[in-house]
Amino acid sequence: MISDLTTLHGGVRKTALSVNVNKVALLRNTRHLDIPSVRRAAELCLEAGAQGITVHPRPDERHIRPDDVYELAALMKDWPDREFNVEGNPLQNLMHFVRDLTARGLPLHQCTFVPDSEDQFTSDHGWTFPEDTERLAPLIEQAHSRGVRVSLFMDPVAGAMAAAKAVGADRVEFYTESYARAWPTSDKEAALQSFADAARAAAAAGLGINAGHDLNRDNLTDFLRAVPGVQEVSIGHALIADALELGYTATVKDYLRCIGNAFLTTTAE
Template sequence: MPPVHAPAPHHRTALSVNVNKIALLRNTRHLGIPDVLRAAQLCLEAGAQGITVHPRPDERHIRSDDVYELAALMKDWPDREFNVEGNPLQNLMEFVHNLSARGLPLHQCTFVPDSEDQFTSDHGWSFPQDAERLKPLIEEVHSRGVRVSLFMDPLPEAMAAAKEVGADRVEFYTETYARAWGTAEQDKFLQPFALAARAATAINLGVNAGHDLNRDNLADFLRAVPGVLEVSIGHALISDALELGYSATVKDYLRCIDDATPPA
């Protein structure tokens, strides 16, 4: 199993850019634009610490070829991470096997319990219901030297179960916070994330986060939720990039992260 280290007290959260929406726009025509590889390259050049994709079985955005081409690109960025998300009961494990067989990098595999026709991810894994089927799949990914993160709702009591099944990290599904941001209920919806993050880090379980985080709400989330190692952001970041460009957008998200990072 890959080692999991507890975060340092003053760490900088990594930004992984999800490029699914670039592929979604490209797929509306047969011209190959916008170019997913070019988008990833520009985001990495601007300082993003990783690239994320979530290839669904119907290939409505990221296609199989994109996954392998992006993995090949990541070989040129050995200090950055490639994260592939998906349901391990659908097509995700095929990518794990093929990337390994081709000698291509895969640093993190995020297990997400979405159905094949689901519009977008909208809930985390449930325990103990999902434990039995997840454990052997996690072990299989670990056998290839790849870290496993489980997409989870912010339930403090579920962190120990995620750790027990073999997860290295959890990725908190943050839409509930994003909907409440800027309202009188913001703190109420932040509290479960903070409690779940403390429960996770107390047992050496890493914490990631993602879903509807944006330039407005990101810093507040990171200030309130301790020990977040990585945020995966796609829809809002790509939407911002339509107006600002990839480089300026990535740099502004990194600024949000820096604004929330305590001084060393």
């Protein structure tokens, strides 16, 4: 399996930032001018220090298109110390990209299995067990046979982590919208506790931990302070929205600052 690229400082792993560039493609697709450039957006984010790039190519091609996936994979060959993560439903089009990218010798470090329907507005729930075990197991095995790490999009349910490991997953990606909704309210601490409990259960099962969905510059540091062992956050919508005002470079650096603040607080304690 390909090793993870979370950074080390003082012997402690620091959360990696993977930038999801779907929304750049969504804006581009409103015209036929090929601007803004998805490739250039990814390149600027990598130059600013992002540790990875994420895409979620849906079957309807509403944002990321197949050509984008291959172009970004080719770009990642120039960044061997960074990771390329492709998300999607393995029962739809995701496994095609897993097979084709690896057959072409293009980088694919991680695939994130997401149980969304073809017409779903955005990802809004994780896999469930034992209901999804039988169909996920052979697909995870296929990805592993190609040397690709598998992360399962999961709700923060501590009791499901052992089942995710048993089906063959390497990591889980916590679906963090419930935390994002609760963050400015009195429900924040209860939401954080559910993720912290799930993270401890995931670690006990031998799973790596990713997180993503509606994380932003306001709520990211608090999340990483409270939830142990998060190796990667995948952030798209909020980051690209911030970049419209601040630019890619300043935005990525500020998200890295948010991550660093959580890391410094944790190590100081």
